[in-house]
Amino acid sequence: MYQAGDTALVITVPEVESVVGGWRERFDPMAADGIPAHLTVLYPFLRQDRIDQDVLGALAGLFGGHRAFDVSFRECGRFPGLLYLAPEPDGPIRALTRAVHGRWPEAPPYRGRFGDPAPHVTMTQGQDPAVLDTVEADVRDKLPFGAAVRSVQLVAYDGTVWSSRADFPLGGQQPS
Structure with missing residues (x-):
């Protein structure tokens, strides 16, 4: 599935963890590997050995150019063998993914x-x-409930667990 040195860009969603944390602990292997409830912006990102100060600076600038936003979770969805919560709106998350992939098309x-x-x-x-x-x-x-999206985290896998390497605040006015 993933290898030591893999990285990802994720939006952690603690509000979801409080609703589904027990289920994730039982039925989502990512929880055991150190990843909290999250929305994936981009996986896989660059290998960890490619992430230097220039990449970190570019990520900070890229994410700082996107406004913070709120999402709500109103319904569940399914892929084969997988149950998920769908964020609304999903446009800001898709925009973040497009922006990162546009900057790093190799990912x-x-x-x-x-x-x-x-x-x-x-x-x-x-x-x-x-x-x-x-x-x-x-x-x-337990639906619906909301969540505030204020930053994107760079996480890395060391061969055993995922851990946070950097947090990039989103820019713009904070939604009320």
């Missing part, structure tokens, strides 16, 4: 496997439909 989202991937927060993966049904029924009762 297409999900290695180009999914075309234009839908932004989402994974709750379970690799599970049969009965598990997805159970989790969805529980989470549906």
Whole structure:
């Protein structure tokens, strides 16, 4: 799946963790690997050995040029074996992905496997439909809820766990 030295750009969503954290601990391997509930901006990003001060500065400038925003989670969605929460609106997240990929075209989202991937927060993966049904029924009762998106994190995998390497604030006026 991922290798030591892989990096990603993610938006952590602690508001989601409070709703689905227990399910993620049981049914999302990424939780055990140190990744909190998140929206992926770009995975994989550059290999860790390619990230230097110039790249960090470029990321800071790029993200600083995008306004902070709020999202809400109103419904669940599914991919095969995977249950997720869909953010609304998803346009600002897609814009961040396009901007990063435009600057680093050698890093297409999900290695180009999914075309234009839908932004989402994974709750379970690799599970049969009965598990997805159970989790969805529980989470549906807790919807809707909102989250503030104020920054993007660079995370890196060391071969055992993912950890944060840098946090890049989004720019513009803070939404109320």
